[in-house]
Amino acid sequence: MAARADATSGLRYEGGAFYLADLGVGDIEVDIDQKSASRLSDIRSAADGLFKSLQARVEDASPGAGSALEALRGQAESRFGPAASNAIEEALATIPVYDLHGKDLRHDLAALALEDVSFSSEEALVRLSPGTLVLRLLLGALALVLALLGGLGWVMAVANLGRR
Numbered sequence: 001m002a003a004r005a006d007a008t009s010g011l012r013y014e015g016g017a018f019y020l021a022d023l024g025v026g027d028i029e030v031d032i033d034q035k036s037a038s039r040l041s042d043i044r045s046a047a048d049g050l051f052k053s054l055q056a057r058v059e060d061a062s063p064g065a066g067s068a069l070e071a072l073r074g075q076a077e078s079r080f081g082p083a084a085s086n087a088i089e090e091a092l093a094t095i096p097v098y099d100l101h102g103k104d105l106r107h108d109l110a111a112l113a114l115e116d117v118s119f120s121s122e123e124a125l126v127r128l129s130p131g132t133l134v135l136r137l138l139l140g141a142l143a144l145v146l147a148l149l150g151g152l153g154w155v156m157a158v159a160n161l162g163r164r
Contacts, residue, residue: 002031011124013117017096023089112136 006026012019032040051073059066100111113133118125 004029004031011097011119013114016101016111016114017099018117019094019096020092023092025085025089109133 005028008022008024008026010021012021055066055069058069100107100114102108110128113128113130113136114126115129115132116125116127
């Protein structure tokens, strides 16, 4: 099974990762093997047969209801394509195409130094700042020291309660 699609997209940067943005999907082609095509044809035929049987029963029970059911089917089919396309676009917008975090130390440092990312149709402009890197490292170290001191103070308070 293979699939092809005409698509256009922008990029957005968020939290150390790059995501597809403004995804536009055009024609989608899916190539399937003969065995799968035969199975799909059988399933489609069975579903059509069931629908026609249901439509006939509904029409017998209430004249005009069969055509209403056919109209409902048409509405559902016309909404399926756009709904499926939207679901695909929303899913792809949440999966990073590139992530700076966790690759290696250089990528992690680049993510910490990242100050701004902007995109045009020809390039991605990434602005890194050594000052931002140092500031974020210092703030992280300060938070770690404060957490350690808070934990140490809590342990000492518990130990003093045990002595009383």
